[in-house]
Amino acid sequence: MKCIGIEFPKLGEARLFDLPDPPQPGPTEIVTRTLFSGVTNGTERHTLMADFGSRFPARSGYQHVSVVEEVGRRVDQFSAGETVFLGNHGGHRGWHLVDLAAANPRERLCIGLPPDLEHEYCALFGIAGVGFRHSRRIRVAAPMRVWVAGLGLIGQSVAQASRALGAHVTVTDFDPRRLEIAEQLGAHRVVDISDDSAVESLSEGGPYDRIVDACGAPDLFDFIYEHKLLALYGAIGALAGRQPTVFHQTMLHALRASIESSSHFTLEDLGILRHYCQLGTVRIAPLVTHRVPVEEAPAIYATMRDEPSELLGVVFDWQT
Structure with a gap:
């Protein structure tokens, strides 16, 4: 498990920062270890460039493919070792503590990923989920x-x-x-x-x-x-x-x-997306233009700052 994350310390710059070790999960919580994370180009560039008044340091991003490391005693939706997609806000990081009983549904956007899907591409499930939320909204x-x-x-x-x-x-x-x-x-x-x-x-x-x-x-x-x-x-x-x-x-x-207008996505949207991905109706792999170790994140964000059109789908690999 990598106890690091990505943050923007000031306008137009990105860096890695250290995280503490994850805590023990509470009764309704799970601890997950990040395998891949996907860049949310629009949201993250707006934050990086303070388009809507960002305060620094700032953290942005909401797409993680993770493996469940530990589960609380009252958790029955997931088991240790299961691979999941997390759509929670809070930025790219090596581990998450997720409360599956959180009152705010945006704090428990966690869905299992079947083995027949290519999990690295599921790192863009958030953006794809936004597409389904908006299409359904209208x-x-x-x-x-x-x-x-x-x-x-x-x-x-x-x-x-x-x-x-x-x-x-x-x-x-x-x-x-x-x-x-x-x-x-x-x-x-x-x-x-x-x-x-x-x-x-x-x-x-x-x-x-x-x-x-x-x-x-x-x-x-x-x-x-x-x-x-x-x-x-x-x-x-x-x-x-x-x-x-x-x-x-x-x-x-x-x-x-x-x-x-619409914003973000729901667990229902993610379930519909997963269904269409399993059918092959929706494909994510052709959208991925960059797949790099997370340690190369600062260079990716420099490209996002200077030449944003060079990036389409970006996946950070946390396993290398």
């Missing part, structure tokens, strides 16, 4: 047309979730690598938004019952309004981190439409 279903704008990790996750839930999915980005991955993962229509024919292609595929903002582009809502891309009774899913945003009330009023 009620994606067959035979809807869904447009996902932006193909970072969160956009790729929403696109896969929406397709799994029965929608016809159009995706847009300007990064060739991201577009190629989306096509590989089964998006029905893949549009390079920088292409001269992008507006025509988007219009041909619309109007869309659901539009997911996974890019945060300042003019996206104006673009939707100008080109009449939202369908009657449609919904725009505001998922990307944003500064204050202006939209046309006329667009919503005339179409009886809505703008909706």
